[in-house]
Amino acid sequence: MADSFPVSATSPAGAVDDRPDADPDWSAALRRVLADGNQPALVAQPIVDLGSGAVAGFELLSRFPADPAATPDRWFAAADRLGFAPDLTARVVQRALALRPELPSNTFITINAEPHLVPHPAVRDALLGAGRLDRVVIELTEHVRASDDAALRAVLDQIREQGGLIAVDDAGTGYSGLEQLMSVRPDIVKLDRALVTGIDHDPVRRSMVELMGELASRMDGWLLAEGVETEGELRSLASLGVPLVQGWLLGRPATGWPSLAGAVTELLRDCMLRVSLTEHIIHLVRDCDIVTEPPGPAVPSTARTRATAVLVDPEGRPRSVLVPGPDSVAYVVPAMTVAPSSAPHDVARRALARPAWQRGAPLVCTDASGHVLGVLDVGELVDAAMAAASR
Secondary structure, X not given: OHHHOOOOOOOOOOOOOOOOOOOOOHHHHHHHHHHOOOOOEEEEEEEEEXXXXXXXXXXXXXXXXXXXXXXXXXXXXXXXXXXXXXXXXXXXXXXXHOOHHHOOOOOEEEEEXXXXXXXXXXXXXXXXXXXXXXXXXXXXXXXXXXOOHHHHHHHHHHHHHOOOEEEEEEEOOOOOOHHHHHHHOOOEEEEOHHHHOOHHHOHXXXXXXXXXXXXXXXXXXXXXXXXXXXXXXXXXXXXXXXXXEOOOOOOOOEOOOOOOOHHHHHHHHHHHHXXXXXXXXXXXXXXXXXXXXXXXOOOOOEEXXXXXXXXXXXXXXXXXXXXXXXXXXXXXXXXXXXXXXXXXXXXXXXXXXXXXHHOOOOEEEXXXXXXXXXXXXXXXXXXXXXXXXXX
16 A cells, blocks of 8 residues: 555645544545546556566555545545445446556556455455456555455455455554464565665564565565665665565656656666675665764764764775764764675674674775775674575
8 A cells, every 4th residue: 555545636735634523525525536437536656676677566546636635545434434435446446457458568556455345246346347357466455354254255266266466455564464464365465664664774674574575485475565765775675685665765656657767767776786796795785974074183982963974084984983872872983894895794704703892883885995885784794694604
């Protein structure tokens, strides 16, 4: 469920009123939408294959008229509350499936549906009545748990028989826990953005994604990470071998079938190159802040910073690493420099041979002239060394 139901594309900025007492005439609004065969409008967000750097598919997202000015999740919540949800979901499915002849080659579409609505006759007929479902993924969003698991599984089996695939959204949160994954056995496991945001700075998130990837693999499924918004997150996901990604960094929802911007294509090529060089540490290098050492007395053993930074001399060569600690207090650790062509196990051995208080500090990767390329997280380095040893 990428983009998590943002403001309607036609809504003016700041016009959404989500107060509990702001209660527009939802019944009339929903009737107007259902009376118009061209509503709701659909936009597409690209899903990227990190193995090829190309668009692999598109998630189709609903956009509603500006009256009332509300986010799509409020429209669907109102529809569910007032009994319009089956007809509204069926309409979205019908409009999405009608776009298949225009779908670019070698791509798929994903269509969101609540599990409790999938067995409803209106939704079931919309899903199964349009012939083969090749290149179609039904994404179970599950804001409301299905009341009849057997009926849901029966429809999912029919979808698969007609060539469709099943995805489970927000894996790792809400109702989409291990029980749901084991019951549905999805073809695509879609990571919740809470596991993706800040993954480049959080070893626990990395471990969770690795576990979800292992689970998806054992179910013969694919892992898809949504909500990718920074280069660091993208590089971390690439280094973990996550095959599919989507998010605003790669492309925002748009009409038609949006392609990737040139800068995004170059970024993906760079990620692919680094991952292909897994025998070297270059694919583990992350961007960092660089601070020029001021003249005069040495920097004290503690300083203030919210992010890892490398302290360099006036010539641009690293001297120390500022490592954030509690309350934004950074500890100053002597810089250990490594070449981008170094092997992970060699660098890990050197890193862990440092004094105990320095072992967790990031390493500094430099080019041939000694200038900073970025930093390496020791946890990621050890993971890479262990992975290389197991091959």
